[in-house]
Amino acid sequence: MRSIMLAATALLAITATAAAGEEKPLAYEKPQIPEDHESLIASDDPQLAANKRLVYDMYRIVLQAGLADRAHEYIAVDYVQHNPNAAQGLDGLIDYVRSTRPERPIKDKLELPLIHLMAEGDYVTTAFVRPEKDAEGRTYYATWFDLYRIEDGKIAEHWDPMLKSDPKIDPNDRQI
Template identity: 45%
Template sequence: MKSLIVAGLLAAAAVSSPAVAQEPVIAAQNADQLFTSPDAKLNANKQVVYRIMRDLLDAGQWDRASELLSDEYIQHNPNAKSGRDAVVYYFTQVLKVQPRPIPEKLNMKVVAVMAEGDLVTVLYPRTVKDASAPGGSYSTTWFDTWRIKDGKAVEHWDPALMNEAPDLR
């Protein structure tokens, strides 16, 4: 009977304890390779997303946004309004992103890239400060999904919360 009580207490403690990641999220060795596919349409869509990440997000070359984002770009991140001009404003005026040279290879760490139909999803490793452990942090995953039409992104999703702009570089 005593062992049942101890087992019950241990189970209760495990359920009430905060979740702890058991394994860190690890980036792929060569992120650029993840943006290819033997399927021509999926490859083209992955290449649009690759350029969004490299040219816009990594290099901050938002003057090139018209090459990669549609005018009516639908934004599901709660911090930026829909429309290409609104997204460019968010990155250049709100976040104050300054343009840098476009890198030869993507600098951002990427775990995986998945493409299906007109959607491309990119997974990134993310380190987050642990509010319950001062000075501590934990590993988790961020994602971005874009819908591609006629060679441009027309819609975007991510798990952002209000006033949150994670640094994924």
């Protein structure tokens, strides 16, 4: 019984400390972002490395630089889009890019805070840190995931957590 009372007392103390604002949730701490993107792209499997490079360069050139006219270099004509706010096919992606971001110079590296780039089989997943604001205006850090399916050397399909109720965004505005 004594151990249960001690555990309950400790739990109450932890809860009271958190409620008093003394303990900041991890989401409010700026995360560590890898600087070496080439190591994220690298793989012992040449096909996985090629798939990661395809996604990385598409993101860098089409989505970051806003060069919609180059999308055909990376995206299949019959591209399947699971983001409910973008139309299907290569033309749908081109229209989405043109409607959400200006053209910018191409950078050698992604400027969005890339945490990880994973490849398995024909799939590549990106994970980015996204700074957001809470109700009090404080910055916290969420994570955005995109999943791409590669077919015949092009991106054939895409998933992300975007909801129909979400406004179209330029993720390049979400840098740390």
